[in-house]
Amino acid sequence: MNMDQLKRQAAARALEEVRDGMQLGLGTGSTAKHFVELLGERVAAGLKVVGVPTSEATRADAERCGVPLTTLDEIDHLDITVDGADEIDPELNLIKGGGGALLREKIVAAASDRMIVIADDTKWVPTLGKFPLPVEVVPFGLGATRRAIEKAFAECGVSGQMAVRKDKGGHVFVTDGAHWIIDAQLGRIVDPPGLAKALSAIPGVVEHGLFIGLASSAVLAGGEGIRVIERRKPKGDQE
Numbered sequence: 001m002n003m004d005q006l007k008r009q010a011a012a013r014a015l016e017e018v019r020d021g022m023q024l025g026l027g028t029g030s031t032a033k034h035f036v037e038l039l040g041e042r043v044a045a046g047l048k049v050v051g052v053p054t055s056e057a058t059r060a061d062a063e064r065c066g067v068p069l070t071t072l073d074e075i076d077h078l079d080i081t082v083d084g085a086d087e088i089d090p091e092l093n094l095i096k097g098g099g100g101a102l103l104r105e106k107i108v109a110a111a112s113d114r115m116i117v118i119a120d121d122t123k124w125v126p127t128l129g130k131f132p133l134p135v136e137v138v139p140f141g142l143g144a145t146r147r148a149i150e151k152a153f154a155e156c157g158v159s160g161q162m163a164v165r166k167d168k169g170g171h172v173f174v175t176d177g178a179h180w181i182i183d184a185q186l187g188r189i190v191d192p193p194g195l196a197k198a199l200s201a202i203p204g205v206v207e208h209g210l211f212i213g214l215a216s217s218a219v220l221a222g223g224e225g226i227r228v229i230e231r232r233k234p235k236g237d238q239e
Helices: 003-015 030-044 056-065 102-110 142-155 192-200
Strands: 023-026 050-053 078-083 112-120 133-137 162-164 180-184 205-208 217-222 225-230
Touching: 003 030, 003 078, 003 112, 003 217, 003 225, 023 030, 023 102, 030 056, 030 078, 030 112, 050 056, 078 102, 102 112, 102 133, 102 205, 133 142, 142 162, 142 180, 142 192, 142 205, 192 205
Parallel strands: 023 050, 023 078, 078 112, 112 217
Antiparallel strands: 133 180, 133 205, 162 180, 217 225
């Protein structure tokens, strides 16, 4: 079974949690795309749901698949958000943002009663940090912001190279919110909640890819089948 088939299996298992009348957060990325496609099939068969997309790419996918959409200005909460992750640790802390949608993904996840993370089992790690940590920043004052990020890293016991993300054409990658992303190669993040708090305190940082206390459960697909891991602690406030 290839990686794409595993991602679709995880998406299908998450879809089992969806009920008629639910308001859903629709994640971004290759695994979340499978969920949107499968959800579209259920909608075509009569399922009544409405979704809030976390990126313009997901909006386009949902429209193509016939999933009705709304916004967080029009509704006051979401029942479930289903999204992927770049890394998942045993506390269900996440690194997200490889696709560049971390800001909208976090807004939608925080507005949800539950967040279900879907992934192939290679995303399960003992400690976060091998995947580069995305930090979304405003372009203005970038040098000062980078220095503040480096200071926050040092205070939290991590260090590594930082680079402004580029697109496939070699130009600076610009998010849906018109911001830039700095990717930090940290290797191992010893205190994800502490680092999340430190980064959130920097004025030039719009958001970061550490999702702390947001995921309710993770659905992991591997060669031996599906594993569902429930969060051990109640969902807390996001730093």
